[in-house]
Amino acid sequence: MTDLSLPDLPGGLPDKRQVAASFSRAAASYDSVAELQRDVGSQLMDCLPADFVPGRWLDLGCGTGHFSRALNDRFPASHGVALDIAEGMLDHARPLGGATHFIAGDAERLPLQASTCDLIFSSLAVQWCADFASVLSEAHRVLRPGGIFAFASLCVGTLYELRDSWREVDGMVHVNRFREFGVYQQLCAGSGLTVAQLQTRPHVLHYPDVRSLTHELKALGAHNLNPGRPGGLTGRARILGLIEAYEQFRQAKGLPATYQVVYAVLEKPV
Ligand SMILES: C[S@@+](CC[C@H](N)C(=O)[O-])C[C@H]1O[C@@H](n2cnc3c(N)ncnc32)[C@H](O)[C@@H]1O
Numbered sequence: 001m002t003d004l005s006l007p008d009l010p011g012g013l014p015d016k017r018q019v020a021a022s023f024s025r026a027a028a029s030y031d032s033v034a035e036l037q038r039d040v041g042s043q044l045m046d047c048l049p050a051d052f053v054p055g056r057w058l059d060l061g062c063g064t065g066h067f068s069r070a071l072n073d074r075f076p077a078s079h080g081v082a083l084d085i086a087e088g089m090l091d092h093a094r095p096l097g098g099a100t101h102f103i104a105g106d107a108e109r110l111p112l113q114a115s116t117c118d119l120i121f122s123s124l125a126v127q128w129c130a131d132f133a134s135v136l137s138e139a140h141r142v143l144r145p146g147g148i149f150a151f152a153s154l155c156v157g158t159l160y161e162l163r164d165s166w167r168e169v170d171g172m173v174h175v176n177r178f179r180e181f182g183v184y185q186q187l188c189a190g191s192g193l194t195v196a197q198l199q200t201r202p203h204v205l206h207y208p209d210v211r212s213l214t215h216e217l218k219a220l221g222a223h224n225l226n227p228g229r230p231g232g233l234t235g236r237a238r239i240l241g242l243i244e245a246y247e248q249f250r251q252a253k254g255l256p257a258t259y260q261v262v263y264a265v266l267e268k269p270v
Contacts, residue, residue: 016085016106019128023063024088026221031064033219036203040261041067041123044152045074047197047265052148054078054118060107060151061085061125065093071121072098081112084125086221108134115144122151124261127178136191136266143268149193150265155181155200157260162213165245169238176222184262193266200262206254210246213257 023030045067053075059068062082072080082099084090085106094102105111107122108131120139129135139149159175166174181200188195207213249256 020086023084023086023221026219027064027086027088027092029219030089030092030221031066033216034064034066036205036259037063037124037220038066039203040152040259041070043261044121044123044150044263045070047150047263048119048121048148052119054147056081056117057119057121058083058110058112058117058142059099060110060120060122061128062093062099062102063089063125065089065096065098065102067121067123068093069096069098071119078118081117083107083110108138110138110142112142114141117142118144118147120147120149120151122149122153124152124154126151127154127176132179132184133187133191136187136193139266140192140268143193145268145270147268148196148265149268151262152264153184153262154178155184155260155262157200157202157258160258161246161249161256165210165242165249168245169241178260181260181262184264188264188266191266193268195264196267197263197265199264200260203259203261205257205259206251207257208254210243210255213255 056079057071057075059065059071059080059082062068062084063086065082068080068082071078080099081101081103082090082093083103083105084093085104087104090102090104093099103111107126107129120143126132126135136149143149156178158178163175166172185198188198207216246255
């Protein structure tokens with residue numbers, strides 16, 4: 001049985017300061033390589049009820065603010081808060097507008113008062129939170145009754161081609177850890193929020209070679225930051241081993257990289 005004691009991700013996730021620093025460094029390059037992130041966030045927007053208009057929304061883990069601006073376009077009469085743990089991302093997002101306030105903060109400890117938001121929108125951010133139960137309890141606290149927490153995240157199965165290829169080369173952690181979809185289901189069910197939608201769908205991207213994939217992960221700030229990752233330079237022999245192993249996955253379109261995306265819409269009971 002899955003152990004749901006906190007933190008809910010066995011093996012842990014990277015230190016938050018490292019996550020913030022990595023995304024801050026990536027702020028300038030992020031938008032040029034964020035094809036999957038655009039697609040997922042748009043699909044999450046489509047999950048919102050058509051007639052729902054929040055008085056105040058929160059874009060949780062806003063990154064460069066693409067979806068803060070999209071939320072502002074969709075709800076022009078609403079007030080928006082864009083929040084991220086990475087100051088560099090906020091510096092990038094702020095001049096582009098969209099939200100009324102841009103705030104540095106942690107999804108596990110929101111610097112917001114109780115019952116102040118009608119919508120929390122969070123696309124591809126909470127997979128970085130080791131304690132997802134805290135994210136849910138903060139969402140519950142900050143939402144007004146009738147409010148919605150819509151999130152997209154990643155679960156086990158994400159980047160499995162890269163993980164399996166590295167496993168053939170050595171036994172080290174080279175790919176960020178993701179929780180099981182079943183853990184999302186259990187934590188959401190126990191959150192006090194009503195689960196209106198919770199599903200997982202694979203998105204598969206294709207790359208001409210392994211280097212294109214690993215460069216893209218770095219440009220996104222999403223390369224491996226796990227505790228236990230190998231330190232130092234990656235030797236030439238091991239890189240060649242990785243390339244050889246990954247080639248076994250090659251398809252007509254190129255080398256596949258699977259992202260197992262979780263889409264959820266949760267409601268705070270009235
Ligand atoms: C992959 S980016 C997604 C950005 C944006 N939502 C989008 O779809 O383009 C993930 C973002 O989550 C932020 N993040 C990671 N951990 C966080 C936390 N604990 N609290 C708030 N933001 C966090 C990162 O700094 C980064 O900007």
